[in-house]
Amino acid sequence: MSLRNKSIVSKLVETGVTLLLATLVLFIIINLAPGDPIRILLGTPEVASVNNQVYQEKYQELREAYHLDDSILVQYVAWMKNVLRFNLGDSFYTNQPVIIELGKRMPATLLLTIPAIIIQLTLGIGLGIISALKHNKTIDNLIRLFCVFLSSLPGFAISLMLLYLFAVRLKLYEISHTVSLMRLYLPTITLGIISSPALIRVVRSNMLEELGKQYTAFAIARGVKKRAVIRGALKNIMLPIMTLAAHSSVNLIGGSVIIESIFSWPGIGKYALDSILLRDYPVVQGYGFLMICIVIAINLLVELGYIFIDPRLKRPERKIRWGG
């Protein structure tokens, strides 16, 4: 097996183990959280039933039906078995399968975040490169000022400001809670812009470092065109860019809660927030599981990307032994 294939296989195994551990932790935490799901399901005895005996029987029956008296590991295995059959349980409130509830809202979130990621990458890489090329010139200073300004304001403040400007003042944006393309541009642009400063900085500082390296000087010295020189340097900073982009896309998908609430965009983040407030445990569990899967999938993609982008990773590291 080639070294590249070997590292791919080991990454896949790692991913499997991470998925198991993360879901186990999630499962334990949710089970440790205060509150009895059956009592919540049945309501308190006084209200739910006049006859305590009946209530107790019903309560026991349900606890057994949901295997709640088994040890946590046995419950986990049972839950995992269901998960493997794409069964995340039913919502306490709508009695709909959680997977369907989440599935209904996922497209709205993706519709919001994917263009936002594209905007973030374009702004981040573009402005980062310009900033590095015009190092310490006016345009570089302006870009840096822009970054400081954006990252020192909280995301929700910027969102509210833009919402006020576009919806109230300019009347270019419709405030409602439906999904439509006309309602998409503002939250998308906002998300893209507020997540770009970190990427601009990473691209700028890494680019400056690469442009200062000898291979850049040698490329310039033998007359390679500016475009090609920049392309060569950019390829070398793909690793930090990918790492950051992956990190922030996880943040965008998982953390779009605030933006979705402000723009009342019916996405998955808003749904999770509402479910937490309503103690809808199957939904919270399902949401947690979905997020774990997304995080792991994105990280896996990035690590596999590393192996394909950087030829040096094909070679195993030469480890230093710490003597003594």
Next chain:
Amino acid sequence: MTEAKVLNISKLNIKYKNSSNSSFIKDISFDIIKGEVITVIGESGSGKSTLAKALTGLLPPSAAVAGNLTISEVEDYVLPGTNTVWSAIRGTRITYVFQDAQQALNPILTVQQHFKETLLSKGINENEYLKISKQYLSFLNFSDIDRILSSYAFQLSGGMSQRVCIALAICTEPDLLIADEITSALDTVSQNDVIKLLRKARDQLGMSIMFITHDLKLAKDFSDRILVMHDGEIVERGAYQKLQSSATTALVRDMIGIIERQKKDNSQLQQISNIPSPQVLVEVNNIFKEFDNFQVLNNLSIEIYEKEIFGLFGESGCGKSTLAKILAGLQSYDSGQIFFLGEDFAEVSKKLKRKLYSKVQFVFQNERGCLNPRRKIIDIVQEPLRYLKLHAKDEMKDIAKKCLASVGIDEKYFSRRSPELSTGQCQRVALAKALVVNPRFLILDEITSALDIRTKYDILDLLINIFQREDIAMLMISHDLSALDYVCHRIGHMKNGKISRVFVGRERLGNTISDSKTLPY
């Protein structure tokens, strides 16, 4: 040889904007004739690289350049030129090759992609560039061209990368090739290869070469004319013979003196060549070490005596540095035994091992990289004392001071940091850092290879001085035979992961290896 001038530079002045003192390069004028090899020689910091970079417009914006540049007697430019001017000159007229070839290649592009970006930038179309690349690689004596084209820099040896760099530099057929210290990171064999190839490029392509070096010996064999630089000025110019007979500056006389002294005999060695005591300090038995299915160390055994300097040379990649790292405990080995002061490293307790290792110290090639740039050197030298807790806290500073003084660092430098020191001084600090714990065994990995010739001999003299003063044995690794010859009692030749031969005292002085051209590689 036609007398056509490829390049003429007149009244070149360079000044760094943030430094208040006068120009760094002062009023330099010279010309280069077609097909000529002109060597610019000087100590580090004399301005030779700055001069060369000014000729390709590669200086940072903080450098203020003034002067006139004439190319092929017709194109006149006032320096500093604009970007358009330079992009017309670079590659087509003048190309610059750097010292460290591995660093000069983009780590994630293959050699083929390097050729592609170079040739396509010069208007050669997609269909032809591959043919041209192959042609130049074969010109530079590569045999397995397809493998080279698909390789990355890290897959090539130092010598191979330098040849690739030269191929990249000449594939656009420039009139002038500036070669900046391109051989100083290479072992002697690769060094000779590269010089031969440069000569071939000159003879067959009619290229002029501006060769920058600190090694007068190389300059002597290779160049038509030599320019000696000192403090940003050209202090001597002419052929080697002329310099030898009529050089007026002390610097040049010194450099010539060192070469001539090397030729004669080795006075320093005689001074220390009292037979080392037969007490064994380090014993290595049948060590094996494998990396990526490659046997780096293959059944290697050596003994190093107390009070001895043992030299080790061999081609790049023969396992010298791996052996050094294993001896210092920085790397594991697959099988074999290492005894130090009679104790088997693999068997002793952790505590004793720590004690033993404190008696082994390591000095690296890249001394600057080993010194934390943000700490004062007096603190850096105290560091090992603190870790090993050898002395009371209040004594440490005095011990460190004494140690720095003993390697020839003046007291006024004690509170400076490494970026403010010269390369030679950094190397001295690195030595002090190793010596401060009173080691019994000192491993020196290529410590002189980045130094210019005068500093090199200063450091070697310091080593002899330390050796005479302290109860210490040294393992000195180098590809520079003249350096080994200068200080070592015995010299081992390493080949294919083992010591193939050990040269001792007289045998060695009987000219077996003293002439580097008849190396027994």
